[in-house]
Amino acid sequence: MALTSIFHITKLRQVLSLSVILLVLSIVSNLSSESDINTIAKGSLFSRGFSNTNKWATKSLQDIRERVNHSQSRPQEKIRNILSDQNRTWKDVRILCFIPTANKLLDTRARFVRDTWGKRCTKTLYVTEEYNATFPTTVITTDTLGYKKLWRKVRATFIYLYENYFNEYDWFMKADDDTYVVFENLQKFLFTKDSDNDLVYYGDPISRYLPGGHNSGGAGYVLGRAALKRLVEIALKNESLPFEICANHTHDRAEDCQIAKCLHHAGIATVNRTVVRGRLGNSLFRGFSGTGKLLNAPKILAKIRDDEFYKMYVKGTTNNQSISFHSVKGADQQRMDDFFYGPMNDGTYSTHISDNTPQS
Numbered sequence: 001m002a003l004t005s006i007f008h009i010t011k012l013r014q015v016l017s018l019s020v021i022l023l024v025l026s027i028v029s030n031l032s033s034e035s036d037i038n039t040i041a042k043g044s045l046f047s048r049g050f051s052n053t054n055k056w057a058t059k060s061l062q063d064i065r066e067r068v069n070h071s072q073s074r075p076q077e078k079i080r081n082i083l084s085d086q087n088r089t090w091k092d093v094r095i096l097c098f099i100p101t102a103n104k105l106l107d108t109r110a111r112f113v114r115d116t117w118g119k120r121c122t123k124t125l126y127v128t129e130e131y132n133a134t135f136p137t138t139v140i141t142t143d144t145l146g147y148k149k150l151w152r153k154v155r156a157t158f159i160y161l162y163e164n165y166f167n168e169y170d171w172f173m174k175a176d177d178d179t180y181v182v183f184e185n186l187q188k189f190l191f192t193k194d195s196d197n198d199l200v201y202y203g204d205p206i207s208r209y210l211p212g213g214h215n216s217g218g219a220g221y222v223l224g225r226a227a228l229k230r231l232v233e234i235a236l237k238n239e240s241l242p243f244e245i246c247a248n249h250t251h252d253r254a255e256d257c258q259i260a261k262c263l264h265h266a267g268i269a270t271v272n273r274t275v276v277r278g279r280l281g282n283s284l285f286r287g288f289s290g291t292g293k294l295l296n297a298p299k300i301l302a303k304i305r306d307d308e309f310y311k312m313y314v315k316g317t318t319n320n321q322s323i324s325f326h327s328v329k330g331a332d333q334q335r336m337d338d339f340f341y342g343p344m345n346d347g348t349y350s351t352h353i354s355d356n357t358p359q360s
Contacts, residue, residue, distance in 0.1 A: 195224030214260030216287025218326035
């Protein structure tokens with residue numbers, strides 16, 4: 001009986017201590033100077049001996065002070081996020097999407113991305129080699145004309161994102177102008193991941209070309225803040241690295257293989273295939289989906305209903321958790337969008353997007 005009482009008393013003290021710590025954290029999150037933090041640390045609550053009766057509480061306060069001191073250079077809302085993290089949902093995942101394209105493809109490809117899934121990203125950049133008066137393009141370097149110079153464009157863009165958007169977004173996705181993305185499914189997938197600590201980048205892994213593999217450029221791939229920071233600071237800004245380690249801006253080789261080499265050098269691994277599989281064991285990112293061949297069969301499509309199209313398209317390759325599909329060109333982007341978001345023949349809306357449960 002005595003042991004049970006001691007146990008309950010100990011648990012009660014821990015609960016009370018945690019409540020005090022949360023109260024202190026809520027106060028500290030609004031402080032703006034070290035003197036304010038010291039005032040709290042030396043305040044009457046702790047001078048009355050509370051910290052002497054519970055070293056765990058004292059240590060937690062020290063952790064809070066260190067965390068706040070470390071955060072003084074950041075905007076105040078960053079500190080308040082310490083408290084609000086528990087209230088975040090998958091809808092709060094902020095993703096910057098960038099689409100390397102070309103001015104000659106704006107009307108035939110990029111505008112269909114802009115009018116469908118591109119408008120759902122938290123922010124979308126269409127990266128071209130020159131400005132366009134009628135399309136919201138972003139020009140980072142002009143020496144990127146043509147598909148063969150895609151690596152230069154992607155390389156320069158990641159440096160640009162790090163220098164201009166690093167603190168504004170949680171994740172950074174590169175996708176082609178013939179990639180189709182189910183953005184909500186991407187948010188749900190990334191909700192369970194850790195942007196600030198994950199030393200891996202996500203996509204459709206391919207193992208046959210590089211040691212350690214690489215993620216398909218066509219399916220799109222995603223970097224968190226930790227991966228982006230290491231990529232730029234350790235690899236991309238070091239122009240003296242040899243080609244076999246990380247190609248500099250003068251090379252024109254396969255972009256997805258080049259970014260993988262640079263990421264590997266920076267300590268970022270290609271995702272394990274088991275991580276990017278859905279509940280049915282299917283790949284969530286589809287680099288070689290064959291979508292284009294199916295969608296470019298108008299005589300067949302004219303004769304089938306949406307659910308039949310789904311059955312045809314599935315063929316063991318996708319499910320309602322799917323994130324991306326490659327080789328969806330031009331107006332086929334709109335058909336995919338109608339498939340995932342539009343009304344069905346019976347008047348109900350598509351159920352081909354995952355429910356609100358984050359993917360684990």
